[in-house]
Amino acid sequence: MPQKLAAIPVPLWIVVTAQTLQSGVLCWLIGWLGLTAGARYGLDAPWLRAMVYRLPRPQRATSWWLAALTGVVAGVVIVAIDTRMLTTGHAAATPQIWRGALASFYGGSAEEIIFRLGVMSVMVWLLAAWRGHHVRAWMFVTGAVMAALLFGAGHLPAAIAAGLPLDAMGITRILALNGIVGVACGLLYWRRGLEHAMVAHFCADLVLHVAAPALT
Incomplete structure (x- = not known):
């Protein structure tokens, strides 16, 4: 990795800034599209909306525990179904705990904006x-499943980078395992709002990116 960074013809801070701005603009556009399309059907970010417009909070705080527990259970189920997650897949892509933690923040924010707020x-x-x-x-339910499948497909490039086999079984495995988190977050998005889906996704990624590698 250091050799690859040294080969970049521009300073690293410029690359990081450009990628951050690119991701921010993309998430903003997708978020706007998702709110425009879904708000009339109750697909919204109610807690953020309440903060921005100074409205009453929409739900009790206990619902956050439901979101966190959903994410943890989804992550544990994935590891239990496929023990190779401990040494391949997500874990292989982020072998260092701090990188796994950073990946969890990205998954819980950007990926939820793209796949739940946008696609679903x-x-x-x-x-x-x-x-x-x-x-x-x-x-x-159909929207949650379709978004989950696309969410799983979005992890195929990372699987290629990790050296995982992408035969029929390998592709099915990636789609199915990531789909568990995707469907769970989609149902939370429908019933509780985007913020709860973000919390669930973040907690699931903590299990997969941090807890599972740490235990091994």
């Missing part, structure tokens, strides 16, 4: 528009 909201909007904007519960 648009999916629900499209399904509702197909039925005359009459939304049904199955549309939210």
Whole structure:
């Protein structure tokens, strides 16, 4: 890694700043699209909205424990289903604990904005528009599953970088394991709001990126 950084023709701080701005603009655009598409169907960020517009808090604080517990359980289930997560996959991509912690923050924020606030909201909007904007519960479930599959597919490049086999079984494994977290976060997004999905995703990543590597 140091050799690769040394080969970059511009200072590292410029690269980091540019990538941060790029990610920030992308998340802002996707967030705007997701709020525009999903707010009319209850897909929203109610706690952030309450803070910005100084509205009453929408839910009790105990619901945060539900989100955290959901994320922890999802992470433990993934490790239990596939013990190779302890030495490959997520763990292999972030062998150092501090990197795993940083990856958890990214997953809990940027990935939730992209896949839940953005992709899932648009999916629900499209399904509702197909039925005359009459939304049904199955549309939210379908949107959560579709967003989870795309979320899993987004981890394929990292699997390639980690040297994992991408045959039919390997691709299915990555989609299924990441889909567990994706579906759980999607259902929380539907029932509790984006912030709860973020907390669940963050806690799941702590199990996969920090706790599992630390225990091994």
